[in-house]
Amino acid sequence: MSLKYLSILLTVTIVFSMDIYSGGKLSLIQNNMDVHYYDIHLTVDSEKKIIHGYVELGINVKDTTIKGLELDLIDQFDISKIKVNALMSSFSHNNNKITISPTSLVHSNTIRIYYSGKPPEANNPPWGGGFSWESDSLGYPWIGVSCQTNGAHIWIPCIEHPSDEADSVDLFITTSKHLVVAGNGLLIDTTADNNQTTWHWKTTYPISAYNINFTIGKFQLIEKDLNLKNPTHLQYFVLQEYLEGSGYIINEAEKYLKFYESLFGAYPWSNEKFGMVQTPYWGMEHQTIIAYGNNYKIRKPGYDFLLLHEMGHEWWGNYLTVHDWADFWIHEGITIYAEALFIEENFGIDAYHEFFKKTVRSKISNNIPIVPKQNAISQDVKGLDVYYKGAMVLHMLRYLIGKEKLISILNTTLHSEKSLSHNHVSTQDFIDITNEITSEDFGWFFDVYLKKKDPPKLVIKNRWKTKTINWENPNFLMPIEIETFNGEIVKIQPGKRKIKNVKRVDPTQWILFN
Numbered sequence: 001m002s003l004k005y006l007s008i009l010l011t012v013t014i015v016f017s018m019d020i021y022s023g024g025k026l027s028l029i030q031n032n033m034d035v036h037y038y039d040i041h042l043t044v045d046s047e048k049k050i051i052h053g054y055v056e057l058g059i060n061v062k063d064t065t066i067k068g069l070e071l072d073l074i075d076q077f078d079i080s081k082i083k084v085n086a087l088m089s090s091f092s093h094n095n096n097k098i099t100i101s102p103t104s105l106v107h108s109n110t111i112r113i114y115y116s117g118k119p120p121e122a123n124n125p126p127w128g129g130g131f132s133w134e135s136d137s138l139g140y141p142w143i144g145v146s147c148q149t150n151g152a153h154i155w156i157p158c159i160e161h162p163s164d165e166a167d168s169v170d171l172f173i174t175t176s177k178h179l180v181v182a183g184n185g186l187l188i189d190t191t192a193d194n195n196q197t198t199w200h201w202k203t204t205y206p207i208s209a210y211n212i213n214f215t216i217g218k219f220q221l222i223e224k225d226l227n228l229k230n231p232t233h234l235q236y237f238v239l240q241e242y243l244e245g246s247g248y249i250i251n252e253a254e255k256y257l258k259f260y261e262s263l264f265g266a267y268p269w270s271n272e273k274f275g276m277v278q279t280p281y282w283g284m285e286h287q288t289i290i291a292y293g294n295n296y297k298i299r300k301p302g303y304d305f306l307l308l309h310e311m312g313h314e315w316w317g318n319y320l321t322v323h324d325w326a327d328f329w330i331h332e333g334i335t336i337y338a339e340a341l342f343i344e345e346n347f348g349i350d351a352y353h354e355f356f357k358k359t360v361r362s363k364i365s366n367n368i369p370i371v372p373k374q375n376a377i378s379q380d381v382k383g384l385d386v387y388y389k390g391a392m393v394l395h396m397l398r399y400l401i402g403k404e405k406l407i408s409i410l411n412t413t414l415h416s417e418k419s420l421s422h423n424h425v426s427t428q429d430f431i432d433i434t435n436e437i438t439s440e441d442f443g444w445f446f447d448v449y450l451k452k453k454d455p456p457k458l459v460i461k462n463r464w465k466t467k468t469i470n471w472e473n474p475n476f477l478m479p480i481e482i483e484t485f486n487g488e489i490v491k492i493q494p495g496k497r498k499i500k501n502v503k504r505v506d507p508t509q510w511i512l513f514n
């Protein structure tokens with residue numbers, strides 16, 4: 001490969017990863033639009049690595065005096081025509097935006113977009129998203145799509161913003177007749193035509209664009225009726241080579257689902273299914289069809305991290321969704337905290353603390369505040385702090401208010417009536433609920449841990465046999481535990497007074513500080 005070619009390739013990769021993102025500030029036109037329905041008809045050609053077909057969107061327009069429509073779709077695709085309410089419409093397509101100028105708009109519109117092209121290939125799925133065109137060990141195509149960070153506009157026209165959820169989706173994927181397509185919701189039917197089969201999946205639950213998903217492979221289907229709070233059908237699409245182990249993973253799935261139900265209430269999508277599909281990348285929380293690429297690996301002290309994590313997102317991320325990527329820690333931090341609670345329930349409180357000491361703390365880098373400025377793009381919340389510092393915030397909140405109140409805050413956040421549609425929340429909602437349930441004001445706590453990059457600084461001064469312990473920031477009110485040489489653990493409020501007989505500060509490691 002010549003150096004010149006390499007530098008072009010690098011430029012393309014960098015441009016793709018920086019420019020293709022989700023979220024940000026909605027334009028006036030997109031703020032006026034609500035995509036409530038996607039009807040997706042795409043053929044996936046695994047030999048040419050292209051997709052072609054059309055997507056029809058049901059779009060409600062709030063104010064019909066605001067002219068025009070704007071949708072997101074990356075420039076790699078060629079759009080052949082666009083129909084608005086069955087009439088051909090003029091449009092332009094550049095900077096990954098489709099700008100449509102229909103002659104007239106009404107409140108409820110259907111926009112049909114015909115397009116084709118080569119979707120981006122995933123360079124580091126699921127984080128560096130795109131299509132994964134893989135083969136299984138028998139040589140059959142095995143195709144996955146992941147697009148949480150880059151957004152669903154890498155394969156369908158949509159409003160690429162976390163605030164926009166559709167009420168329902170019809171997904172028609174056509175591919176080689178030897179293969180199986182796993183998708184969201186219920187399989188309505190399959191239609192064979194020569195060498196191809198069309199798989200029609202349908203969901204009637206609200207869904208984020210990045211969660212609309214399919215995986216293609218030579219799958220076997222394993223099914224089980226689960227005895228959850230509501231009867232729920234489990235489907236697992238697995239490659240032949242991983243059939244052994246499928247019984248084990250289904251039992252694990254049932255156990256984890258029951259755990260989440262005991263904590264956060266009924267599995268949200270019982271009318272459709274709990275689904276898992278084996279993917280050529282690690283995993284993603286695609287609603288009702290979790291991407292599972294963990295190959296049954298067990299994490300200490302004895303559970304499948306990936307399955308437990310992606311399943312947790314069915315409550316935190318899918319059923320409840322943030323309105324702005326700035327609040328993404330609510331999806332990831334709470335799901336990691338739920339993992340800690342799973343460890344506590346199954347392996348005991350010492351294992352819970354061990355998880356924070358060994359796993360959680362080692363992954364926190366304090367690079368950026370975990371809640372950045374509003375109207376964030378997906379790239380603003382990259383990295384592990386939204387996961388692990390987010391979980392640490394809940395660990396510290398538990399130290400302050402106790403486990404029972406923390407669980408009550410989480411359930412109120414999850415199930416209370418929201419001012420935003422589709423169970424959308426913000427960090428401020430979470431803070432308001434915490435203050436309401438505790439009848440206190442934890443602004444001092446959330447300001448430091450969510451909105452500032454650096455943890456608070458504890459200043460310890462030794463004076464002969466005594467110590468003085470102070471927070472550098474006098475407005476930071478966190479009490480701290482002290483272990484004395486007598487083996488006692490006492491909680492103190494840092495301040496000027498001298499403390500004798502101090503062996504260790506924060507012996508249980510409840511608190512994140514410098």
Ligand SMILES: [Zn+2]
Pocket residue numbers: 309313331332335
């Ligand atoms: Zn996650």
